[in-house]
Amino acid sequence: MTPSRLCSSLSAALGLAMLAACARPPAAAPTPHASPDAPPPVMREFRGVWVASVANIDWPSRPGLPADSQRAELVRILDRSAAMKLNAVILQVRPAGDALYASELEPWSEYLTGAQGRAPQPGYDPLEFAVTEAHRRGLELHAWFNPYRARHPSAKTPTAGTHISRTRPELVRTYGTHLWMDPGEDDVRAFSTRVIADVVRRYDVDGVHIDDYFYPYKERDASGATIDFPDSASYARYQRAGGRLGRDDWRRNNVDRFVEGLYAAVKREKPWVQVGISPFGVWRPGYPAQITGFDAYQEIYADARKWLRNGWTDYFTPQLYWQTARTGVSYPVLLGWWAGENVQRRHLWPGNFTSRVGNSSAGNWRTEEIVEQIYITRGQAGATGNVHFSMKVFMQNPDSLVDRLTHEVYREPALPPATTWLGGRAPSRPAVALAGTTVRMQPGPGTPPARWVVQSRHGTRWRTEILPGGAREHVVRPDSLPLRTVAVSGVDRLGNQGEPVVVQVP
CATH class of the missing domain: 2.60.40.10 (Immunoglobulins)
Incomplete structure (x- = not known):
């Protein structure tokens, strides 16, 4: 996930603070029920957390840990998630054309073993272990993929011979400090879809997940000039084949085709596996009117509103990484706008930048901000949960964050909302x-x-x-x-x- 790239906005607005206060219910507690012999309805709320592996943000804590230590760290993460009454973990398994699982398509990740292509020792499959242990605790396990990134600046070891930059170098572009698979290449779209479908086929995951990295966020060269993504060859090939879209629209169409095709490919494998997308939290400045700042539609060619309106996802997690009272990117205002765009009635589970709590380099938020955002989400019709970035903050508990969530906001357990459009059948009476x-x-x-x-x-x-x-x-x-x-x-x-x-x- 990326920190905010938005311009500064006006500070606290009294109306938004009042909205947050009105959304707050009394602290949850067991309550009398109208019929003493019939159980009350169970609370429905998605309570997810991202576990990032890129740059070893959350897990494993450093590359090259012994397998037993990796497993022990993951167990502590899952135990903490269950103790907090979360119900889903979103585990990053493909940070950059690599794999934190046994794959015949891509090399082992250096964030896992310390060298790309090197298997864990002693051997085990981290994703299989994560799925088994999550389900043992009643947690969903969603596998999180980056569809286009091929190398992150934090990488330190050489790329393996089985990495796409070595096996298909014509598909990979150098962009600033990154390597990036060209979304304009049909073989890139097919390959990334194949990688994700392979995981769906072989592992008992509950969902697959992609985040906000489509075309790369813009970088600048040494002179300060913005670097354009180097896709002239693939665009020229498109034009020679009769394509008529302008370059920006063509780029957006490339991502649209991937998102639509991924959804279909997952459903062909296992119709019950959910597909989630967590795009940048602002579609375009001016939507709604008070929203300012970064234009994901224009800058990274992500038409996230189209994906939501077309139902190419089962859950939608816009990264609403700003405070409730920051008017230019206000959490409740953006959440309400996305809810209005959700014409297919998919799950709307906004992402929260929970790691800003107690982080002096990222705004040093107080726990109260996250508590208020959860209550605002509960008060927004059509929004039924939250996803927290990221797990590290829950392992540290700054500003009594974990205590507040565990004993107040998440005091009562919750089931994820039913995904009715995918069918399923309620279990028979036990x-x-x-x-x-x-x-x-x-x-x-x-x-x-x-x-x-x-x-x-x-x-x-x-x-x-x-x-x-x-x-x-x-x-x-x-x-x-x-x-x-x-x-x-x-x-x-x-x-x-x-x-x-x-x-x-x-």
């Missing part, structure tokens, strides 16, 4: 037995659940707990009031919840 406070459950006929919802009534108060689908036994947490009722239901991987089995305590 077999449930209750012995004291121990609940035992077995899946009913058909596909087993991805998650269990176990709800317990103590007096008139209901408490909800969400468990991984592999659980077969659970001890209900103690309460000052006696246990009266337990309800158990299964949830499929698309969020469809089955009918509960309700057991009364004699």
Whole structure:
């Protein structure tokens, strides 16, 4: 993800602060329910976090760690995510034409092993491990890819012989401090799509994810002049074949074709795997009227509004990386605008720059800013969750960030919203037995659940707990009031919840 490239704006606006305050509900707590024998609805909210591998931002902490240390770090990340009642981890597995998983298409990443092309020692598959351990904790695991970047400035080791810059150098351009696959080359689009589809086919991921890097953000040469992306050869070939689009429109069309084709390719492999996009948070200055600054449509040729309006994604995560009161790029104003553009009613889960909390080099935000943004999201019709950049801040807990989220904003667990347009089928009623406070459950006929919802009534108060689908036994947490009722239901991987089995305590 990239820090804000927007111009400075006016500071706090009283109306926006009032909006944030109005969006804030009381602290969540178990509440009485209208029908004492029927469990209440489960909260629905996507609670995701990005785990970035490029430049070793989040994981692994440094290149070349022993495999046991890599696994231990990843387990700590997943444990912290589960303890915070997050429900999804978005793990970067292809930072720059490389792989943090076993691939026959691309070399092992140097961010993993310290040298591109070198396998982990002793051998293991990090993505397979991440999927298994995430699901064991009831977390979704989404694989995050950069479709075009071929080398990042933080890279230190030579490219491997199997890297695309070596096997197909005609497809890769040097751009400033980067190597970049040319989006204008049909073989680039096909190759990146093939890489992502290969992961969907071989791994039990819940989603695939691309971020805001399409054409590169502009760089300058030594004289300060903006460097144009060097795609004259591919554009000339397009023109010779009869293409009539101007160069800017052609570039946007190249990215459009990739996004549309990727969505179709993933659904051909596994229709239930979700496709997510997290573009720059501003489509164009002036949309809506008060918005100023960077023009992603013009500068990186990303027509993100088109992708959302055409439904080429299952969830859309615009990077709204600014404070609520910064009027030129206001969080609630931009969120409301994107919600209005979501005519296909896809999931809208804005991205938050949570790593700015306590970071003196990035604005030194207070935790209250992130708390308010989550409450604003909850108050915006059509927005049903948030994704936090990035995991490192949750491992550090500046300004009591983790404590506030865990014990206030995310006090109650939540299921991701159901992805109804992808179908799915709610699990059948399970077999449930209750012995004291121990609940035992077995899946009913058909596909087993991805998650269990176990709800317990103590007096008139209901408490909800969400468990991984592999659980077969659970001890209900103690309460000052006696246990009266337990309800158990299964949830499929698309969020469809089955009918509960309700057991009364004699």
